[in-house]
Amino acid sequence: MALYFANSSEGMVPDALAGFARAHADLVVWEREHGFVRARHTSPARRVGLVSGGGSGHEPLHIGYVGAGMLDAACPGRIFASPHNRQIFEASRAVGREGGVLHLVKNYTGDRINFGIAAERLGRQGIPCARVLIDDDVASESDGVAAGRRGTGATVLVEKVLGAAADTGMGLRDLVALGEDLVERCCSLAVASAPHTAPTTGRPAFALSNGALEYGVGIHGERAEHTAAHRPLRDLVGEMTGTLARALRLGRGSSVIALANGLGGVTQLELYAVLGEAARLLDDRGVALERALVGDFVTALDMHGFSLSLLEVDGETLKWYDAPAQAPAWRR
Amino acid sequence: MRFDGTFTDGWMRRFAASASATEAELTALDQQAGDGDFGVNLTTGLDATVRALNGAPTGSLAAAQQPLQAAATTFLDEVGGTSGPLFGLLLEELALAAAAGTALTVPALAAGAGSGLSVIQRIGEAAPGDKTLIDALAPACDALNSRGTDADVRKALAAAAGAAWDGVRNTAQLRARRGRASYLGERATGVADPGAVGIGLLFASAGETVTALAPFLTCLSASLPGTETRPRP
Numbered sequence: 001m002a003l004y005f006a007n008s009s010e011g012m013v014p015d016a017l018a019g020f021a022r023a024h025a026d027l028v029v030w031e032r033e034h035g036f037v038r039a040r041h042t043s044p045a046r047r048v049g050l051v052s053g054g055g056s057g058h059e060p061l062h063i064g065y066v067g068a069g070m071l072d073a074a075c076p077g078r079i080f081a082s083p084h085n086r087q088i089f090e091a092s093r094a095v096g097r098e099g100g101v102l103h104l105v106k107n108y109t110g111d112r113i114n115f116g117i118a119a120e121r122l123g124r125q126g127i128p129c130a131r132v133l134i135d136d137d138v139a140s141e142s143d144g145v146a147a148g149r150r151g152t153g154a155t156v157l158v159e160k161v162l163g164a165a166a167d168t169g170m171g172l173r174d175l176v177a178l179g180e181d182l183v184e185r186c187c188s189l190a191v192a193s194a195p196h197t198a199p200t201t202g203r204p205a206f207a208l209s210n211g212a213l214e215y216g217v218g219i220h221g222e223r224a225e226h227t228a229a230h231r232p233l234r235d236l237v238g239e240m241t242g243t244l245a246r247a248l249r250l251g252r253g254s255s256v257i258a259l260a261n262g263l264g265g266v267t268q269l270e271l272y273a274v275l276g277e278a279a280r281l282l283d284d285r286g287v288a289l290e291r292a293l294v295g296d297f298v299t300a301l302d303m304h305g306f307s308l309s310l311l312e313v314d315g316e317t318l319k320w321y322d323a324p325a326q327a328p329a330w331r332r
Numbered sequence: 333m334r335f336d337g338t339f340t341d342g343w344m345r346r347f348a349a350s351a352s353a354t355e356a357e358l359t360a361l362d363q364q365a366g367d368g369d370f371g372v373n374l375t376t377g378l379d380a381t382v383r384a385l386n387g388a389p390t391g392s393l394a395a396a397q398q399p400l401q402a403a404a405t406t407f408l409d410e411v412g413g414t415s416g417p418l419f420g421l422l423l424e425e426l427a428l429a430a431a432a433g434t435a436l437t438v439p440a441l442a443a444g445a446g447s448g449l450s451v452i453q454r455i456g457e458a459a460p461g462d463k464t465l466i467d468a469l470a471p472a473c474d475a476l477n478s479r480g481t482d483a484d485v486r487k488a489l490a491a492a493a494g495a496a497w498d499g500v501r502n503t504a505q506l507r508a509r510r511g512r513a514s515y516l517g518e519r520a521t522g523v524a525d526p527g528a529v530g531i532g533l534l535f536a537s538a539g540e541t542v543t544a545l546a547p548f549l550t551c552l553s554a555s556l557p558g559t560e561t562r563p564r565p
Contacts, residue, residue, distance in 0.1 A: 084412065084417075085408065085417050086408065086409045086410075089408075109457075110414065112457065113414045113417075113418075113455055113456060113457075114414070114417070116454070116455035117408070117417045117418070117420075117421060117455055120421060120451060120455060121408065124424070124428075
């Protein structure tokens, strides 16, 4: 736990955006006045603009995925707070195309409401607008919680695949159907052995004793349903992979993309080991690991934790996943 | 009198004055039932609305719709949190319904408030009884709908205000299921919902500026225990 390198806690997001815009000036434009980042180059075949957004503190999500082949625009809110509806409205107007605009929304109440208000305003201007709600986190599934599962790590996979599909000229309705299908086919689970540092206080966001871990933690430091004992990686990833495989009903002959995602404070050394364990367990189950992604994709400030996501794929989804993209955090 | 742009301009200015006069009470309520920013958000939005009205080109506020639309745009664009922009959607629905003519009519108000209610229910994902602004807006809509098509606009709005305040008082007995207050559970019962109070202020300000909330929050119903009885303001 250490103090952030920052001018002030309020300045963290705008200061980072200014640097981000300079660093990736070839790929993105920061529309500072309206509070969104848009892609400089996009496919002329695309008929529907893709807009996402959410609280900051999850970088590279979402701004890092703005670019050719992925998002047309992203709206960063303050740290862990939904963007304002005006940001979403302006971004959607700027990048909407003849087929309208598709909002990719992680399932949080504030994001749902602000994207909803923006969608209402777009509708009044005659701009077709639809939404794909991403709720991949199996740890937040509970009959007692009306808000439903949270949107977490698998968001990046949904953004990549939908981006490539949009570049085929797919219309709004088909993109929504594909997006909903992708959301059905992906799930995630996260653990943390230390909380993130709260930017305003410089202190740990929650208390966790040494040797304990939060099993099922959220990406805003929401406490998990239970605190468990720390244990060897093989056991931990074994339990996580088993839970995800059951949730997706994976079996012999299934194909997946796996994402071993750092939450901001873990090393590559740890994350590759996570992927290695997960791959071995998938092999044991006869599940084909078609592609693997390892690194920090959807973070929670400096949380010492990781998430594991699986997306069940078919040949077409893999083709879209493999399609080239040029975004600050996705160039391949 | 004609219920044209001069009327809705005055209505929005009185709404601003009402919010300013009651900001401290609203903030105190929201500190008990929410996150404490509603009073400031409402006055910020309405002060900006008044600036927009003052800065509007001559003649651009002649129709009833125009001052309502100015307020709507201000709330949607400038106000933080979620309740503020939801007020913006309601004001925009009122503006759209009023756009049919230069003067407001009771059916236009009823239609605008009704579509505002359904939009807010859909986007806010809340229903009557969830202890939100819907619990004041829904009875206000009923009151507008129960008036005849040629009813007097001022009287209809007064009836809507009365129904909204009844709804506000009822929210004090409800347990929140949506919004920030839902995390507080039983701790927020007994406290009126600040968003609902905002709806009361909106409709009441059509007639006159509200200078204090306390008289409107005091419960008259004998069926609700533990509340002091005061004469209706």
